[in-house]
Amino acid sequence: MIALMVVVFYFLLIRPQRKRQQEQARMQNSLAPGTSIMTTTGLFATVVAIDADDVILEIAPGVETRWVKAAIGRVLTPVDDVEDDDVKNVGTVDDNVAGTVEPHGDDQDSTTKKS
Structure with missing residues (x-):
């Protein structure tokens, strides 16, 4: 019974964790300048240069920082441009909501007490 628990523990916990670690190490070793991460x-940021264990990242135009490779979480893949027909009202604010407050029946604010 104990041997069966060890086998189940290996296949459910240890093996998947080891696989994730190997994929992460493979991704970090495959970094190249110009990659968005x-x-x-x-x-x-964008990878500018790679040293042995360090990566130089550009976080803004002209701003470069040095990071260890282990700090790279994932590589970003470029997203295809979405056509304008597919996106409706992105970034717009309804005029009724922006800046105006409608009274709810009485002219006094119900959250403030007046003496």
Whole structure:
């Protein structure tokens, strides 16, 4: 019974974790200058140069920082441009919502008490 639990533990926990670690190491070793990436902390950048264990990232035009390869969370793939017909009202704000507040029946604010 204990041997069966060890086998199940191996296939459910240890093997998938090892596979994820190998994929992460493969991705970090395949980085090249010009690649868009996201770090494990959520910073978006572009790879400028690669040293042995370090990567130099450009986070803004002219701003370069040095990171360890282990901090690279994933490589970003470019997204195809979406046609304008597929996107409707993205980035627009309804005029009724932006900046005006309609009273709810009485002219007094119900959250403030007046003495």
